[in-house]
Amino acid sequence: MRFAIFVNITRHKALELARELTAWLDAQGLDYLFEQQSAQALGCPKWTSVEELSRNCDVFVSLGGDGTLLYTSHYSLAKPVIGINVGNLGFLTEFNTAEMIQAMEQVVSGNYSIHTRSQLEASVAIDGQFRQVTALNDVVVEKGTFSRIPTFVIRLENEVLGSYRADGIIIATSTGSTGYSLSAGGPIIAPKSNVFVITPICPHMLTVRPIVISDDKVISVSVEAPDGGFPLNIDGQLRKLLAPGEVITVRKSPQVINLVANEKRNYYEILRTKLLWGREQPEGQ
Numbered sequence: 388m389r390f391a392i393f394v395n396i397t398r399h400k401a402l403e404l405a406r407e408l409t410a411w412l413d414a415q416g417l418d419y420l421f422e423q424q425s426a427q428a429l430g431c432p433k434w435t436s437v438e439e440l441s442r443n444c445d446v447f448v449s450l451g452g453d454g455t456l457l458y459t460s461h462y463s464l465a466k467p468v469i470g471i472n473v474g475n476l477g478f479l480t481e482f483n484t485a486e487m488i489q490a491m492e493q494v495v496s497g498n499y500s501i502h503t504r505s506q507l508e509a510s511v512a513i514d515g516q517f518r519q520v521t522a523l524n525d526v527v528v529e530k531g532t533f534s535r536i537p538t539f540v541i542r543l544e545n546e547v548l549g550s551y552r553a554d555g556i557i558i559a560t561s562t563g564s565t566g567y568s569l570s571a572g573g574p575i576i577a578p579k580s581n582v583f584v585i586t587p588i589c590p591h592m593l594t595v596r597p598i599v600i601s602d603d604k605v606i607s608v609s610v611e612a613p614d615g616g617f618p619l620n621i622d623g624q625l626r627k628l629l630a631p632g633e634v635i636t637v638r639k640s641p642q643v644i645n646l647v648a649n650e651k652r653n654y655y656e657i658l659r660t661k662l663l664w665g666r667e668q669p670e671g672q
Contacts, residue, residue: 389443392448502648532615541607553589561583
């Protein structure tokens with residue numbers, strides 16, 4: 388069994404945790420490889436390209452927050468991903484730092500369960516080639532630096548859903564519903580729900596609201612504007628600037644993400660804790 392390790396190198400605690408993890412792996416006689424930037428930050432010679440990690444590793448380990456796990460998941464190819472949370476409470480990272488070794492022991496022994504999460508697949512022309520890129524959280528088209536308010540045209544199965552004057556459009560999975568979509572006013576959707584949510588960003592129309600749709604629908608998005616370039620972000624990473632009238636198509640991906648589950652962790656408890664549900668407010672507020 389070989390482990391691929393991704394580290395949030397901007398966090399000292401994550402780097403220390405990586406050293407603790409490799410010491411444990413060495414003691415167990417288990418093989419591992421880092422992605423390049425993580426290895427350089429740690430001064431470790433055991434690294435390879437992310438493409439080689441995808442092909443040659445059996446389990447992926449993310450040491451950081453939800454952003455690090457999202458990056459890791461793009462290369463896991465449905466192999467198990469162990470998310471170790473470093474810092475604030477995360478929605479995706481299943482284990483805290485104190486639980487890291489226990490999680491590793493469970494995976495090595497084969498005594499673990501998986502949370503399978505659906506992804507989005509966006510079809511778009513990048514560098515002159517038509518490609519499919521996946522997103523665990525969301526696909527976002529924004530107005531960027533365009534000086535006016537563009538119109539975002541949304542189609543479902545080639546039928547127009549609406550034309551929204553807004554700062555952008557978010558298409559999110561149930562997993563991604565607690566990310567950017569939630570900040571933009573979208574609903575929280577329980578994991579494994581077979582739906583997507585389309586959330587407008589700062590719409591300039593009072594009647595526009597987020598809409599939840601079945602995940603078997605094909606969504607098309609284009610921007611009506613006389614000129615400009617409109618950022619297309621996939622899980623927070625800029626992939627290209629869309630031209631006016633350029634269409635991207637979003638559907639459910641055949642590829643899934645398999646997160647190693649923490650049996651002690653309750654999703655709804657995390658919601659209550661992170662969002663302060665049920666907590667009494669201090670006097671005077």
